[in-house]
Amino acid sequence: MTKAEVVNEISERTGIEKAVVQESIESFFKVVKGSIVKGENVYFRGFGSFVVQRRAQKIARNISKNTQITIPAHNIPKFKPAKTFVEKVKNG
Amino acid sequence: MTKAEVVNEISERTGIEKAVVQESIESFFKVVKGSIVKGENVYFRGFGSFVVQRRAQKIARNISKNTQITIPAHNIPKFKPAKTFVEKVKNG
Numbered sequence: 685m686t687k688a689e690v691v692n693e694i695s696e697r698t699g700i701e702k703a704v705v706q707e708s709i710e711s712f713f714k715v716v717k718g719s720i721v722k723g724e725n726v727y728f729r730g731f732g733s734f735v736v737q738r739r740a741q742k743i744a745r746n747i748s749k750n751t752q753i754t755i756p757a758h759n760i761p762k763f764k765p766a767k768t769f770v771e772k773v774k775n776g
Numbered sequence: 777m778t779k780a781e782v783v784n785e786i787s788e789r790t791g792i793e794k795a796v797v798q799e800s801i802e803s804f805f806k807v808v809k810g811s812i813v814k815g816e817n818v819y820f821r822g823f824g825s826f827v828v829q830r831r832a833q834k835i836a837r838n839i840s841k842n843t844q845i846t847i848p849a850h851n852i853p854k855f856k857p858a859k860t861f862v863e864k865v866k867n868g
Contacts, residue, residue, distance in 0.1 A: 685807075685811050685816060685817070685818045685819070686818075686819055686820075686821075687819070687820050687821065690804065690807050690808070690811075690818060690820075693807045694800055694803040694804055694807055697803050697806075697807070698799050698800065698803050700796055700799060700800055704792055704796060704800070705800050705803075707790050707792060708786055708790065708792055708796070708797050708800040708801065709800065709801075709804055711786040711789050711790050711797075712782065712786055712801055712804065713820065713822065713823040714789075715777075715782050715785045715786055715789070716782070716823075717823070717861055717864065719777050719782075720861075720865055721864050721865055724777060725777070726777045726778075726782060727777070727778055727779070728778075728779050728782075728805065729778075729779065730805070731805040731808075731809070732853075732855075734855075736865065758866045759865050759866060760857075760862060760865060760866070761824075761857045761861055761862065761865045762855075763824075763826075763854075763855030763857075765852075765853045765855075769809055769812075769853055770852060770853065772809065772813050773812055773813055773828065773851050773852060773853045774850045774851060774852070775850075
């Protein structure tokens, strides 16, 4: 599914105008991204959590060229699905 | 952040009523979960994709009890953040 299809389905299910659903969902993505960029996790009970994970500095080697580069410590966004979500998918 | 806080922020940013935002977001979670349970991936450009990953059957051992159990093949939900999201978090 794409965003347009998801917006259509939400609009059909709820009766809320497509344009309003679309604006809500786009704002939702911005708010979640903004929070993660600030290092603040976002928790949605029954769906899952968007969290920031820290990756330590590491040294990567290119064996064939015999060189090495240092990858500095950095953050990555992660999603941890809720238990109920995991169970539904497992048994689905 | 919790769902209530995210809903508040979306409502403030967009001017859409809180109750309408909340219904849209809750429906959003249901639609995404429903799609993944059916085995259909969901793509949101600029945010990321919710995808189904297959885990093969595996045999787990309990060394101290000297027993083994078979974990059947199953699906798990995964989120792959968009490149732009990853870059923003890395440099944020």
